[in-house]
Amino acid sequence: MRGFGGSAPDDGRKAALPITVGIVVWLVSGLVATGTPYDLRVLTVAGIYALGALGYQLIFGFAGALSLAQGSFFGLGAYVTAILGTRYGLDGAATLPLAMLVPTALALVVSLPVMRLQSHYVALATLGIGQVVSLVAIHWISVTGGSNGLAGVPGFAVFGFAVPRGVPLCLVVWALVGLGVLGAAWLGRGRRGLVLAQMRADPVVARSLGIDTTRLGVGLFLASAAYGGAAGALMAHTQHVVSPAAVGFGMMVSFLTMCVVGGRGRIAGAVLGAVLLVHLPEWLRGFAEAERLLYGLGLLAAIVLAPEGLVGLIEAAGARLVGGRRAPGERARPAPAAPLPAAAAAPAPLVVERLSRRYGGIRAVDDLSLTIAPGSLVGVIGPNGSGKTTLVNLITGLAEPDAGVVRLGDRRLSGRAPERIARLGVARSFQAGGLPGGLTAAEAVVVALASGTPARVARACLDRVGAGEVAEVPCAALPAGARRRVELARLLARAPRVLLLDEPAAGLDADERARLAELLVAERRQGRSLVVVEHDVPFLAAIADRVICLDRGRLVFDGPAAAVAADPAVRAAYLGCAP
Amino acid sequence: MRQSVRSAGVRRFAAVCLASAVVLVSAAPAAAASAPVYVPVLVPLTGFLSLEGTSQRNGAMLALGLAPTEAGVHAEVFDTGTSPEGAVTALERVIGRDDVVAIAASMLGTQMLAMRPLAEAYRVPLITVSGTASVTGPDTRYVFRFFPADPVAKRAHARYVVETRGFRRPALITQTTAYGQSGRAHLLEAFRSLGAEVVADEVIDPTVRDMLPVLTRVAAGGPDVLVLHLHAGSTALVIRQARAIGRTWPIVAGSAMHQPSTAALLAPEELAGVCAETASSPISEDRPGMAAFVAEYRARFDSEPDAFALGQYDGMNMVLDAILGGARTAEAVRAALAEGTHRGLAMTYRSDGTGNMAHTVAIICYDGTSRRPRVVARAGDPVAPPDPTGPAEPVAPTEAAERTDVADAPPGR
Numbered sequence A: 001m002r003g004f005g006g007s008a009p010d011d012g013r014k015a016a017l018p019i020t021v022g023i024v025v026w027l028v029s030g031l032v033a034t035g036t037p038y039d040l041r042v043l044t045v046a047g048i049y050a051l052g053a054l055g056y057q058l059i060f061g062f063a064g065a066l067s068l069a070q071g072s073f074f075g076l077g078a079y080v081t082a083i084l085g086t087r088y089g090l091d092g093a094a095t096l097p098l099a100m101l102v103p104t105a106l107a108l109v110v111s112l113p114v115m116r117l118q119s120h121y122v123a124l125a126t127l128g129i130g131q132v133v134s135l136v137a138i139h140w141i142s143v144t145g146g147s148n149g150l151a152g153v154p155g156f157a158v159f160g161f162a163v164p165r166g167v168p169l170c171l172v173v174w175a176l177v178g179l180g181v182l183g184a185a186w187l188g189r190g191r192r193g194l195v196l197a198q199m200r201a202d203p204v205v206a207r208s209l210g211i212d213t214t215r216l217g218v219g220l221f222l223a224s225a226a227y228g229g230a231a232g233a234l235m236a237h238t239q240h241v242v243s244p245a246a247v248g249f250g251m252m253v254s255f256l257t258m259c260v261v262g263g264r265g266r267i268a269g270a271v272l273g274a275v276l277l278v279h280l281p282e283w284l285r286g287f288a289e290a291e292r293l294l295y296g297l298g299l300l301a302a303i304v305l306a307p308e309g310l311v312g313l314i315e316a317a318g319a320r321l322v323g324g325r326r327a328p329g330e331r332a333r334p335a336p337a338a339p340l341p342a343a344a345a346a347p348a349p350l351v352v353e354r355l356s357r358r359y360g361g362i363r364a365v366d367d368l369s370l371t372i373a374p375g376s377l378v379g380v381i382g383p384n385g386s387g388k389t390t391l392v393n394l395i396t397g398l399a400e401p402d403a404g405v406v407r408l409g410d411r412r413l414s415g416r417a418p419e420r421i422a423r424l425g426v427a428r429s430f431q432a433g434g435l436p437g438g439l440t441a442a443e444a445v446v447v448a449l450a451s452g453t454p455a456r457v458a459r460a461c462l463d464r465v466g467a468g469e470v471a472e473v474p475c476a477a478l479p480a481g482a483r484r485r486v487e488l489a490r491l492l493a494r495a496p497r498v499l500l501l502d503e504p505a506a507g508l509d510a511d512e513r514a515r516l517a518e519l520l521v522a523e524r525r526q527g528r529s530l531v532v533v534e535h536d537v538p539f540l541a542a543i544a545d546r547v548i549c550l551d552r553g554r555l556v557f558d559g560p561a562a563a564v565a566a567d568p569a570v571r572a573a574y575l576g577c578a579p
Numbered sequence B: 001m002r003q004s005v006r007s008a009g010v011r012r013f014a015a016v017c018l019a020s021a022v023v024l025v026s027a028a029p030a031a032a033a034s035a036p037v038y039v040p041v042l043v044p045l046t047g048f049l050s051l052e053g054t055s056q057r058n059g060a061m062l063a064l065g066l067a068p069t070e071a072g073v074h075a076e077v078f079d080t081g082t083s084p085e086g087a088v089t090a091l092e093r094v095i096g097r098d099d100v101v102a103i104a105a106s107m108l109g110t111q112m113l114a115m116r117p118l119a120e121a122y123r124v125p126l127i128t129v130s131g132t133a134s135v136t137g138p139d140t141r142y143v144f145r146f147f148p149a150d151p152v153a154k155r156a157h158a159r160y161v162v163e164t165r166g167f168r169r170p171a172l173i174t175q176t177t178a179y180g181q182s183g184r185a186h187l188l189e190a191f192r193s194l195g196a197e198v199v200a201d202e203v204i205d206p207t208v209r210d211m212l213p214v215l216t217r218v219a220a221g222g223p224d225v226l227v228l229h230l231h232a233g234s235t236a237l238v239i240r241q242a243r244a245i246g247r248t249w250p251i252v253a254g255s256a257m258h259q260p261s262t263a264a265l266l267a268p269e270e271l272a273g274v275c276a277e278t279a280s281s282p283i284s285e286d287r288p289g290m291a292a293f294v295a296e297y298r299a300r301f302d303s304e305p306d307a308f309a310l311g312q313y314d315g316m317n318m319v320l321d322a323i324l325g326g327a328r329t330a331e332a333v334r335a336a337l338a339e340g341t342h343r344g345l346a347m348t349y350r351s352d353g354t355g356n357m358a359h360t361v362a363i364i365c366y367d368g369t370s371r372r373p374r375v376v377a378r379a380g381d382p383v384a385p386p387d388p389t390g391p392a393e394p395v396a397p398t399e400a401a402e403r404t405d406v407a408d409a410p411p412g413r
Helices: A010-034 A037-062 A070-088 A092-114 A119-139 A167-187 A190-201 A203-208 A213-239 A249-262 A267-283 A285-305 A309-325 A388-396 A418-423 A441-448 A457-464 A480-492 A510-525 A537-543 A568-575 B002-027 B029-033 B050-065 B084-095 B109-122 B150-164 B178-194 B212-220 B232-244 B288-301 B307-324 B330-339 B397-402
Strands: A350-359 A362-372 A377-381 A403-408 A426-428 A498-502 A529-533 A546-551 A554-559 B037-043 B073-079 B103-105 B126-128 B143-145 B170-175 B200-204 B225-229 B251-253 B274-278 B341-343 B348-350 B362-365 B374-378
Touching: A010 A037, A010 A167, A010 A267, A010 A309, A037 A070, A037 A167, A037 A190, A037 A213, A037 A249, A037 A267, A037 B084, A070 A092, A070 A119, A070 A213, A070 A249, A092 A119, A092 A213, A119 A249, A167 A213, A167 A267, A190 A203, A190 A213, A190 A441, A203 A213, A203 A418, A213 B084, A249 A267, A249 A285, A249 A309, A267 A285, A267 A309, A285 B073, A350 A388, A362 A388, A362 A403, A362 A546, A362 A554, A377 A388, A377 A510, A377 A537, A388 A418, A388 A426, A388 A498, A388 A529, A418 A426, A441 A457, A441 A480, A457 A480, A480 A498, A480 A510, A510 A529, A510 A537, A537 A546, A546 A568, A554 A568, B037 B050, B037 B084, B037 B307, B050 B073, B050 B103, B050 B288, B050 B307, B073 B084, B084 B103, B084 B109, B103 B109, B103 B307, B109 B126, B109 B143, B109 B178, B126 B307, B150 B178, B150 B225, B150 B251, B150 B274, B150 B362, B170 B178, B170 B212, B178 B200, B178 B225, B200 B212, B212 B232, B225 B232, B232 B251, B288 B307, B307 B330, B307 B341, B307 B348
Parallel strands: A377 A529, A377 A546, A426 A498, A498 A529, B037 B073, B037 B103, B103 B126, B126 B143, B170 B200, B170 B225, B225 B251, B251 B274
Antiparallel strands: A350 A362, A350 A403, A546 A554, B274 B362, B341 B348, B362 B374
16 A cells, blocks of 8 residues: 655655554444444445545556546446446446446547547546536436436345445445455556556656556556446445436546545545545534535645645654664665666667658758667767757657658667667666656666566666665655666666667766766676767767767767867857858 | 515514414423424535525524424534535434434435435435425325426416417527426427427526527527526526627526526616516515515525525425424324425415425516516416516505415414
8 A cells, every 4th residue: 555656755655554554444443333324324425435536546646647537437337327227127236347347448448549648638638528428418318317317226236135224335335445445556566556656757758668658557547447437336326316416527526636635646545535525524514604614724734734645644654653663774674686687689780860850940850860889889969959859859769750760770660659669678868867756766777677577686777887875765865966877777777779868967076977987888898889968078078989969950070089079060060150 | 665564574473473482382282391303404505506505494494493492393404515415415414313303405306316215214204395306206205395396387387488478489598407407398398288389499508608609599590488497697697698689588487587686686677578487486475474474584594585495484384383283203294294284475285195295386577677576477377467567566465365375474383
């Protein structure tokens, strides 16, 4: 029940688990034992919402996609249940799986285009889905009952055995919540959880590390739909009536609020958020007209005082607790190192043939050709806007060329997705590295390991770049030099044939640059090809076999590093006039 | 003139209450000795139906607040919001109590549909003013509706348009909500059976603010009357924008238009030629009992009562009658409601066997000089055309005396 990507130290996350489980078990068992029918009803509804919020946590918290379709999936599940229950007399044995299946099928249809979108476009697209579902619910009167909805949905039963209202229904709902928690924990455990943290922190970087973010996102979107449908089915059986309110935007906002207040990305956060948000209005009923105001103030206070959510608070408290018990200087036990992964395939030349890319009227890369031989280190220089980063993006698939082709040996790279290019042995760094702040350095490197590679290889990668000491330090706490080394270790974990580094020395002091230079030379000796984009010509001159200079997308110099500073074309590119 | 009528009404109302209390104290020792009973009020006080829900609460609490101490009634108000889930949770909070004998329940149809199974399971009667047809039915024993159901109200609405006013080409504008869809179905059926040709049938969302596109499409049909079945805000917007573009169609609206809060959104001259269907219009009648009710309502709640408030008031008074008559359990109250007759302020209520208690529909019209409408017809009465030259204060006190289906004062107390 860990929180991927949270900022709390790992100790806090681990301590939060028993605390959170304890709170929920105490609450449920206490109310089941002593609660009135009203208490049990509220707890049952909280469980239903918890199931829906768990699903939303998968797509919103784990995948980092602001989907606004969870209310639609919930409502769709409710309508499927109501239709099957009222017209065909089916019970939970049929309605529950079908209520999960139908929203999942809808999610499958819409997921491929939607999950390729970024950030707010995902929100807009899924909001559109919600609008369509809502309109269908209102206007397809013969099937949905229109705005009146469908009444007379039978209570929850399985294979003819009715589950009475009160304690039995409450226990069934919370048992399903327990299953939902286990499912979500499985989806977010281990290396997949770390990969999701990277995907959430920076999906572009994730793709460049060989992670198929679309496939992961689609998988979690489908799972969130199934959870939402299950919750909708339970709500229909519990409430006996389904109306368009079930698919309304208000329902979506409820799930979103539950996840944020409980703690984004945390399984326990979804459950605690649901329990709190369902109970809070009931606790405030005594305040009459002030109830809504107090409710709003309560939510505001929760978000301001606990930006990481309720579970974030518990994690912080747990970290203090565990940290206080640990002797000064005691560190978490480091994982033993394993040998570095070997290169995925034999060295091969990287060939760029007549590559061009325009952005509007600007030629970012213009008819560029070059070859990077195996085991060579090529420096790339040029003034700002000369096309250096665009060249790297074209090689690694983050941009599509208008013309030309890129090959690695006999493999054509152009036209392939970034993650597929990465899997062919091309690794790249970014100017802003995209390390997930909540992961430790070792975990950040594990993200980049190919499937099946032991996690302890990560430690060897860190040792290789001299960052073994910071293996257990959260990335958010790393100084600039250490961050660069961890980024490099992450690239080595890909066992690449070609390394493309975009301004790796930026922000480093002289010692750190010297250390970085040693590292790059060492990698070249391993037979890897390196392309290093840098403004620091002396830095490149010390390590590069040759340097190329770009100006307005064109290659103006390609030769030994020693000659670059005196070249007239290079000087013209930087100074803006002929020497 | 109006002030003096109000003062006299208040004095009569107070005298009746006092006299009733004295009589009840001396004549009902059995009731005084009984354990207190609980009557919760579960209505939507927040959300899109808060105005109507507040009227419902006020009507219920006015009746319960005027109950003599000897009735031993303890009332409590809960906000249901507008979701079925909120209504059921509120109901579950109160319905399990041993002392609950009846519950004033939300006027929102989807909430009533959600609450109904629980009421049937616990066998506690729900008292509502919901118009949604399916709230009551042959299988329903514990829902009592003190407001005309859609089949009754919309039939009267259409008959007034076609038979009384003689319009043959109505244009219909309804809402996408449960209220709108239910009313639309009944209106279309009624117009069809009356032989009228519906020349436009527009359905709009409550969030629509610009009515010009709808009015343009309506105009293309060449209607001779505009028939509305909309919530309060949409009703006011359609009327205002129709008048603003120079459309002088006669308008016969749904019950939202009778609400003083709706009329307050429009200028009196914009209301010229506007009529509406409703269960009652408390502010339109000056008979003593109604005037006293209106005065008391204004004094307590600083607002104008509407038909929802009055319907709930009458409904709770029928419950109180039952309690004071010795019904101290939910089942006894249900039996009294199912079998009894109650002369309320708005009409006489009697169950049709399925919990529908209200069977009279009133038609009100505005004359363009004030926001106080005049009751021009009642379903079952000879439906007379409105008098466009009628006085600004059209309801004569003698009209109440001529009615035999209503009480002249708050009943029994």
